[in-house]
Amino acid sequence: MTSAATVQRRDRGRFESFRAGFPALRQQTYLSVCDKTILHDEVRKSVEVFLDHLALASANRVDHEVKVAGAREKFARLMNVDASTIAATRNVSDGINAVAWAMPMDDGDNVVVSRDAEHPNNVYPWLRLGRRGNEVRTVAPQPDGALDIDAMIEAIDTRTRMVSCATVTFAPGHRTDIERLGAACRARDVFLLVDGVQSAGILAHDLAAEPIDGLATSTSKGLLGLYGFGFLYIAPHWIERLEPAYLSRPAVRMQTDDHSAMGALDYTLQPDSRRFEVGSYNLAGAYAADAALDLLLDLGTRVIEDRVLALARALNEGVTALGLASAVPSAGPSQSHVVTFGALDAGGHGVSTDPRIVAVSAALTEARVAHTIRRGQLRFAMHAFNNGDDIDRTVACVAEAMTSS
Ligand SMILES: Cc1ncc(COP(=O)(O)O)c(C=O)c1O
Structure with a gap:
């Protein structure tokens, strides 16, 4: 019988080799698939x-x-x-x-x-x-x-x-x-x-x-x-x-x-x-x-979904704990892979009227964490190419921006 730990280890290996196929991820943390995808080497080929x-x-x-x-x-x-x-x-x-x-x-x-x-x-x-x-x-x-x-x-x-x-x-x-x-x-x-x-x-x-x-x-x-x-x-x-x-x-x-x-x-x-x-x-x-x-x-949609929802939850909870209000649930049936923060329509496409979101967004851009502002909210999204390091890096960057703003 295959144990849960073996399955998890095997999945982790498959996700890491999938991730390695995206050149963009060597230069930035990409949390913006809700805007557009990045290109995998096999797709380009x-x-x-x-x-x-x-x-x-x-x-x-x-x-x-x-x-x-x-x-x-x-x-x-x-x-x-x-x-x-x-x-x-x-x-x-x-x-x-x-x-x-x-x-x-x-x-x-x-x-x-x-x-x-x-x-x-x-x-x-x-x-x-x-x-x-x-x-x-x-x-x-x-x-x-x-x-x-x-x-x-x-x-x-x-x-x-x-x-x-x-x-x-x-x-x-x-x-x-x-x-x-x-x-x-x-x-x-x-x-x-x-x-x-x-x-x-x-x-x-x-x-x-x-x-x-x-x-x-x-x-x-x-x-x-x-x-x-x-x-x-x-x-x-x-x-x-x-x-x-x-x-x-x-x-x-x-x-x-x-x-x-x-x-x-x-x-x-x-x-x-x-x-x-x-x-x-x-x-x-x-x-x-x-x-x-x-x-x-090859990865399988159920496994992808489980992974992205776990990452989305970690990001949601990590940033919420720093004091930015989450705009979406971190669990339950209406949770998705998109995670947003701040008041709805406090700003618009690419602009926010909330000075904290403006400061955090600027810090994320500086740290090469790809994200967007939509309807005034700070927006991130996960896909199977993301991992826990992406979340840790993003939360750390938000933490720093929040303490210095
Ligand atoms: C929910 C949703 N619908 C549609 C689109 C784009 O539509 P189309 O593929 O026709 O350009 C986007 C793109 O950002 C979207 O987020």
């Missing part, structure tokens, strides 16, 4: 293979697209669903807009979204539907910035077609109670679309079990890839009910792989999520995603 092929004209489009299929399949495995439910997209916005315009809706039908708590890219797509004649019901979050699930459920009525929310908000960083919201949506045949960019690759998802009907993400954060490539998951029972607004060849059933061969004018949509794919793929993004997903699958 994979993109370089693509660039070499381009430079030498040594592969054709069909050869490259093996990486698109690989990325779809591996993302599906990470999310515990079949690859046929996954579309290769560009980013979160792309996935959200694809669903927004594919949903059959009559004038006066409505969508429910949260006000103030969502990233703009999960707000503007819905406002656009408002101009088309649909009602956009915006629900205020709770005073601490967490989504108000009860109020969102209350806002659903017989004309509601979709509800959209982040799995984890970009700030303050609460994890959303998807189980409760999703159960309410399923009971009313309402499509629950989630912006999963803050959780995918970091917190464990099991889309076969979670009551999520669509998940849009990009690979630019926890999935360790590039900007401009992403995924859209659509639950199997919804695929045939959605008719994409945009159409080009990848979404149409074809007899041949030749990209310029025209098919029947009386076309049939792909029976799977590829019906949401439009035009040529971001191949560099696919090469990156394919390699990055190998790394994540």
Whole structure:
């Protein structure tokens, strides 16, 4: 039998060798994956293979697209669903807009979204539907910035077609109670679309079990890839009910792989999520995603989640003990890998009106601890490449800044 200590030791070794693949970590403490990822050597190598092929004209489009299929399949495995439910997209916005315009809706039908708590890219797509004649019901979050699930459920009525929310908000960083919201949506045949960019690759998802009907993400954060490539998951029972607004060849059933061969004018949509794919793929993004997903699958999402939540808790408690007020729980169901401090909206994007946060942020920057200020709050986030030394270093830096400010 393998003892818990052996498993822990083995995991520690795997995490340390994963960490060693990130050159950025030799020069800084990186606690900002909620903003953007850093590049692993294997991901970079994979993109370089693509660039070499381009430079030498040594592969054709069909050869490259093996990486698109690989990325779809591996993302599906990470999310515990079949690859046929996954579309290769560009980013979160792309996935959200694809669903927004594919949903059959009559004038006066409505969508429910949260006000103030969502990233703009999960707000503007819905406002656009408002101009088309649909009602956009915006629900205020709770005073601490967490989504108000009860109020969102209350806002659903017989004309509601979709509800959209982040799995984890970009700030303050609460994890959303998807189980409760999703159960309410399923009971009313309402499509629950989630912006999963803050959780995918970091917190464990099991889309076969979670009551999520669509998940849009990009690979630019926890999935360790590039900007401009992403995924859209659509639950199997919804695929045939959605008719994409945009159409080009990848979404149409074809007899041949030749990209310029025209098919029947009386076309049939792909029976799977590829019906949401439009035009040529971001191949560099696919090469990156394919390699990055190998790394994540090798570590395992449950193990990654356990690790990042333990690190997040240590950072939360360490900094709170120094006198900065934590804005998110350090344990429990709404804890995520994002850890924020200070009053909500005491400042904005990159700016805080709290002199202590300004001083601490300046000290962290000086000490090369990557972080951000969002909605006026000091924000950190962990991924599998972080370790206990990162937390100790950060807490020590905050302690020093607090005593000298
Ligand atoms: C919650 C959330 N949604 C969406 C985005 C970005 O959207 P897109 O991938 O469309 O650029 C971000 C990026 O910071 C985000 O934090």
